[in-house]
Amino acid sequence: MNNDSSARIVRDLREWIATAAPGARLPSTRALVARYGASPVTVQKALRVLAAQGMVESRPGVGTFVRAVRVARPHDYGWQTAALGSPRDRAPGRPTALRTVPNDVIALHSGYPDRELLPERLVRAAFTRASRGDAAVARPPSAGLPELQAWFAAELAAATPVGVTPPAPGDVVVFPGSQSGLSTAFRALVGAGRPLLLESPTYWGAILAAARAGVRVVPVPSGARGPDPEELARAFERTGARAFYAQPTFANPTGARWPSDLADRVLDVVRAHGAFLVEDDWAHDFAITGEAVPVAARDDGGHVVYLRSLTKSVSPSVRVAGVLARGPARERLLADAQAEAMYVSGLLQAVALDVVTQPAWRTHLRGLRQQLAARRDLLLGALREHAPDLRPESVPEGGLNLWCRMPDTTDVARLVRDCERAGVVVSQGEEWFPAEPAGAYLRLNYSGPRPGAFPDGARAIGRALARQRGSLGGTEVEEWA
Known part of the structure; x- marks a missing residue:
C-alpha cells in the first residue's frame, strides 16, 4: 500500500511541477500528508524519488523547491589567456610512456615493469607494518629518514674502490621520486637560462624537467656504448656548461652501459671543466x-650528483628516490627540496626501507634478472622473425627496453597509428631526443604485460613496416644477429 501511495504522490507532484515556475516551493510534508492521506514516511519517499530524478531540491530547514533547469552552455575560459600571459617555455607534450591502455592491447610502450615483476608480497607486508608504526603519523626529517639515507649511502659505498672515500649517510637527500630529484638538480645546479648538457637520445623525463627548470639544453650524441668524451669536452668548451646529465648504466632508451674506461674518461672531462655529472x-x-x-662510486670530489630511484623496482606507489651529493651542492639541493615539498612522506620512506632491507629482496632481484632476460630474448626473437626491418641497435645487458632503428624513409607517426589500429601500442623515438631526432626509431618495452603476445606485436609492426615498403613481404631484407 505504501509503495502504491508513494507512486501516486510522485505522479501527481510531477504534473504539478510541470506547470510550476523554477524555484517554486512545494507544500510542506504536513500538508502533503493531509492532502494524500499518507504517512510522513510515504511522503518523504516520494520526495526522495523526485529529488533523484532531478526535479526538486531540498533545503534543510527551509523546504523543498522545484529545481531550476540548467541549460548546457560552453565554458568560456578566454579570460585566462590574458591572465596567464605567454608560457615561459614550451615543455614537451605528454609522453606515450605514461599512457594507460585497455588490457586487450599489446602494450610495448610503457616505461614501467609489469606488476608480476614487482615484489608485491614484500610491498603489501611493508605497508601493513609501516601503518602500525610511528611513520604513519610522525613528520620525517627534511633530508629523509636516517635509516633510508644510510641504506642509499651503503649501496653506493659497496661499489666504491679502494682509495676513494665512500659516501656518508648525511650526503643523501630523499626525494618523492626521481622526477622531483631531476627538477631540483637542474634548478639548483644549473639555473634558468644556463646551459645543461644532455645525452641524445635520453630519458624524456629529463627533457621535461629541463624545460620546467628553464635551462638551455645542449644535446651531446650518445650511442650504444655511451657518449664520445672528445665530443663532450667540445660541448663543455663551446657552451661553458657546468653540468652534464647522463645514464651510464642501462640508459633509457638505448640500453647503453658505459665501459669502465669510458666512465673514467667522462669523469676526467667533467673534472677538467669544474663541472657536475648528474x-x-x-x-x-x-x-x-x-x-x-655507478660512476659516482669512483668520485669523492663532489663532481658526481648521483640519483637512484626505487619507484620502478619496488612499486609505482612507492615514489621514493635518493640523491647523493657532497659539499655545497648538497645544501643547494636540500634547500630547493624543502621549498618544493618540505619533506617526503614518512610512510612511503618506511615502506621502501622495509622492502629493500628484507632478505627476500635479494632473492627477488635474482629472479627478476632471469625474467627480464627471458622477456628480452623473446621480444628479440619475435622481431627477428616478424619485423626484420626493425633492428635493435644493441642487445641491452639490463634495463627494460629495446632501442630499434628503422629505415630512414619510415613515416614513424603513420607506423605508430597503423600499429595502434592493429592493437599494438609503441613509442616513437623522437620523444627521447632533446632536439631533432637523429633517425627513425621505436622504443619497445620488454618488461610490460602479456609477454606471450610479443610475437603478435612484432608481426603487427612488421606488417606496418611492409605496407610502407609498398607490399606485404615483397622485399627481402638482410638478416640481423
Whole structure:
C-alpha cells in the first residue's frame, strides 16, 4: 500500500511541477500528508524519488523547491589567456610512456615493469607494518629518514674502490621520486637560462624537467656504448656548461652501459671543466647480464650528483628516490627540496626501507634478472622473425627496453597509428631526443604485460613496416644477429 501511495504522490507532484515556475516551493510534508492521506514516511519517499530524478531540491530547514533547469552552455575560459600571459617555455607534450591502455592491447610502450615483476608480497607486508608504526603519523626529517639515507649511502659505498672515500649517510637527500630529484638538480645546479648538457637520445623525463627548470639544453650524441668524451669536452668548451646529465648504466632508451674506461674518461672531462655529472641510475635493479657499477662510486670530489630511484623496482606507489651529493651542492639541493615539498612522506620512506632491507629482496632481484632476460630474448626473437626491418641497435645487458632503428624513409607517426589500429601500442623515438631526432626509431618495452603476445606485436609492426615498403613481404631484407 505504501509503495502504491508513494507512486501516486510522485505522479501527481510531477504534473504539478510541470506547470510550476523554477524555484517554486512545494507544500510542506504536513500538508502533503493531509492532502494524500499518507504517512510522513510515504511522503518523504516520494520526495526522495523526485529529488533523484532531478526535479526538486531540498533545503534543510527551509523546504523543498522545484529545481531550476540548467541549460548546457560552453565554458568560456578566454579570460585566462590574458591572465596567464605567454608560457615561459614550451615543455614537451605528454609522453606515450605514461599512457594507460585497455588490457586487450599489446602494450610495448610503457616505461614501467609489469606488476608480476614487482615484489608485491614484500610491498603489501611493508605497508601493513609501516601503518602500525610511528611513520604513519610522525613528520620525517627534511633530508629523509636516517635509516633510508644510510641504506642509499651503503649501496653506493659497496661499489666504491679502494682509495676513494665512500659516501656518508648525511650526503643523501630523499626525494618523492626521481622526477622531483631531476627538477631540483637542474634548478639548483644549473639555473634558468644556463646551459645543461644532455645525452641524445635520453630519458624524456629529463627533457621535461629541463624545460620546467628553464635551462638551455645542449644535446651531446650518445650511442650504444655511451657518449664520445672528445665530443663532450667540445660541448663543455663551446657552451661553458657546468653540468652534464647522463645514464651510464642501462640508459633509457638505448640500453647503453658505459665501459669502465669510458666512465673514467667522462669523469676526467667533467673534472677538467669544474663541472657536475648528474648520474641517473634509474635501472640499477634491472641488471640482466651486466652489473650496475655507478660512476659516482669512483668520485669523492663532489663532481658526481648521483640519483637512484626505487619507484620502478619496488612499486609505482612507492615514489621514493635518493640523491647523493657532497659539499655545497648538497645544501643547494636540500634547500630547493624543502621549498618544493618540505619533506617526503614518512610512510612511503618506511615502506621502501622495509622492502629493500628484507632478505627476500635479494632473492627477488635474482629472479627478476632471469625474467627480464627471458622477456628480452623473446621480444628479440619475435622481431627477428616478424619485423626484420626493425633492428635493435644493441642487445641491452639490463634495463627494460629495446632501442630499434628503422629505415630512414619510415613515416614513424603513420607506423605508430597503423600499429595502434592493429592493437599494438609503441613509442616513437623522437620523444627521447632533446632536439631533432637523429633517425627513425621505436622504443619497445620488454618488461610490460602479456609477454606471450610479443610475437603478435612484432608481426603487427612488421606488417606496418611492409605496407610502407609498398607490399606485404615483397622485399627481402638482410638478416640481423
